[in-house]
Amino acid sequence: MASLPPITLCLLLLLLFVAPPTAYSLQRSSRSVPAFLNKFLRLPSKAVGGATPYKYEIRYFQQRLDHFSFADLPPFRQRYLISTEHWEGPSRLAPIFFYCGNEGDIEWFAANTGLVWELAPRFGAMVIFPEHRYYGESMPFGSREEAYKNASTLAYLTSEQALADFAVLITELKRNASAQSCPVILFGGSYGGMLATWMRLKYPHLSIGALAASAPILQFENIVSPDTFYNIVSNNFRRESVSCFNTIRESWDVIMSLGMTNTGLSLLSKTFHLCGELKSAEDLSNWLDSAYSYLAMADYPYPADFLMPLPGNPIKEVCRRMDSLPNGTNILQRIFEGISVYYNYTGTVNCFSLDDDPHGMSGWDWQACTEMIMPMASNKNTSMFPAFEYDYKSDEEYCYKSYHVTPRPTWITTEFGGHDIKTALGTFGSNIIFSNGLLDPWSGGSVLENISDTIVALVTERGAHHLDLRAATAEDPDWLVDQRASEVKLIEGWLNRYLESKRVNFLPLQSV
């Protein structure tokens, strides 16, 4: 870590004593909270794609842009990955494993969802990874530039349309393979897990069960408290180290106060090794906020490279580094040291760019401005983040300013339910596994209790964001091995019951 010039240090120390902890009111909104995926994550390059151990064909399927109207719109090509290597075919009623592709390049999800590939030979399953419209190569209007041009071209980026894409694709692929009777098992993680759940609810005739990992289907409207997410992140840090928690908690005021001085932004830029000059202290806060939140999501027990290359138990490592600096080290240096675990664990980054998406139009940002209205807040008593209340109005303004679109904050619950989930899911749903790790900040908006005999929650205390979907490793702790074994057992049960019911149907009628 570069050392700071003496004048900077003095200024920092001065601020540390001068700035009152609540000297300003931070202007925040849910808009700045992290999405499921990190915008800094490294998308798969050809090299990365080539490095995956999984073999598949890449195919394309023509889809309607609006399944629910007959408006004359151009169709688009949906990409999907398919492997029939282990499939035992229609005569055996062999299953089809269908991953509900979420907000990113499908090859990235295929590479990071080892479980599906590892289970395929065991079940004699076909594997399909369809890409979500408006992500990866599955662009309407011919290109990302056209698809993301404005609200009128982005209009069809909705979860209902994505589900209908899946429904049409499943139906057509089964028809083409004469596999109409082969059972489909859905998989999905995070938003993909929400889609898998919703597929079970909206298209129950097209699958027999779903593994929905880390799927916060209840993080809408007023179903769960909006401060859930940040409370979980904060608890994860406090659990590792109270001083680490306090350092982070106190850092926001220091940053914001410094941001208000003449030379403060320049000083912050230097302290955090930014490639360019900081435009506002808030940009830095958001960058730090993201890191803490993603650290909580990726707080896996062994080194992994999901959102970023990280060590095992990365929060422990962040806190170890922060805490182990000598007494008297200034707070921002501690923060920088900690945050480097997230942004620069490989040590190869010379400087940091806070915004690698200068146009600001990302698919998830659009979705979060239309349907995916997940209220977020930070509670001053329990959170290490700056306190803020959920402010729908400011989100609405942001969305109108950005896209000329007005969000529909009550739509997802109208369309998919969510209030009184036990009665609803318990009455009409079946065969869903909600797997969650309590370290995952999204677990607060997910289903953590069994709802019926067939809608079960597998909750792991030390799990983070859908670790269970990843490939098995030699380092897997016992609880993870057990969790996956439970999942396999449940899926086996669904398949056996389905096959039994079919065998009954296959019997010739004795008499009518």
Add this chain to the structure above:
Amino acid sequence: MASLPPITLCLLLLLLFVAPPTAYSLQRSSRSVPAFLNKFLRLPSKAVGGATPYKYEIRYFQQRLDHFSFADLPPFRQRYLISTEHWEGPSRLAPIFFYCGNEGDIEWFAANTGLVWELAPRFGAMVIFPEHRYYGESMPFGSREEAYKNASTLAYLTSEQALADFAVLITELKRNASAQSCPVILFGGSYGGMLATWMRLKYPHLSIGALAASAPILQFENIVSPDTFYNIVSNNFRRESVSCFNTIRESWDVIMSLGMTNTGLSLLSKTFHLCGELKSAEDLSNWLDSAYSYLAMADYPYPADFLMPLPGNPIKEVCRRMDSLPNGTNILQRIFEGISVYYNYTGTVNCFSLDDDPHGMSGWDWQACTEMIMPMASNKNTSMFPAFEYDYKSDEEYCYKSYHVTPRPTWITTEFGGHDIKTALGTFGSNIIFSNGLLDPWSGGSVLENISDTIVALVTERGAHHLDLRAATAEDPDWLVDQRASEVKLIEGWLNRYLESKRVNFLPLQSV
């Protein structure tokens, strides 16, 4: 009945002996088969609306035109009828009876669905009759003319959008009445019954059960044989009188042969008392075909005025009139005598106009050209109608020619299921009554067997098209009284179980 000039009679008699029964191939397609509702039915006038014994308020609700995209489209006003006269309110968790409005003016359905009104006081229920978009007053783009202008304005007339209208309306009305916990019971007849079923499947969190009367949810793709409809109509006539069945069966050749002669169309126009000159014999065939089919739908055991004012057991009356003409009466006179039961039972019609919809654009015609692709055929061995095979291509051509739209024949089953209905509905559905009468030609495409403990079929041998939904009368036969009693019992059961589950939830937790 006017007598025919001698020369005409001679020509007719000649044709009767000369024309071989299968001398021509009738160009027919599913397009000419009847929809659920008769295009000749009398829509409610203000007088009719005013005459209904049911009291309600008329209100309007602003809806999105495309619920599943964020395209910038003009909202429209959905009309709905509401009565809270008997509602016992949220504190009693009193139910909401919600009729899923179908392809017509909602006041007409409200006037013809007495059952809902009669059950409301018994259950302390609120009653809501929402109108289906693009029908009655619920016109997008401000007027029927604009809404029906072309495929781009009609694009949003789909069942999924109608269901979403219902979902949003239910959610908002419940919120406004603080009635979130009040159970909703859905009702629907015919296409409205299909909508009620699909509401249970797609929005199970918004209702606790549905009475789906005469809802042919299986009349799609290759689920049931396409000749089902015409076989049932034919059987209904044969059951009453074999000679009547034969007269009708033989009449088509006579009509078509006559239509091919120089003076034949003029002769047919006179024989059938048409107001204008017939343009083709096929127009007459379609007009007759419609009458037979609607007679089967409305073959109620007592006089009713649903599609048309008709006597009790109208098919019996048609056959009685046809058969009772003296020996030697020519076949077309018999047909005219019979058909007059349907088109002119009141005896007030001086001449008949075959097409009261000169623009041809009706809402159901659009729906039948887009999603509602119900294959129809007529089997030469079992049907009294001219034989024809299901020909999707000709339907497709008609639709493209009429609207520049291409139908999606496999979409409804992809979206709502239907193949393997027992497994699908039995696994994921609950609380649906499929009521059907076997005289109804649509019963062949409906659910006629119990699927589970809570998805039950109430089948009546002598019932026609959703007679059970009509108001009770002194003439109701026992089987109809019994059928309604079974419906009430089932609905009571749903409500009791719901209330019980809520009472459990209302108990304070003893410990956590």
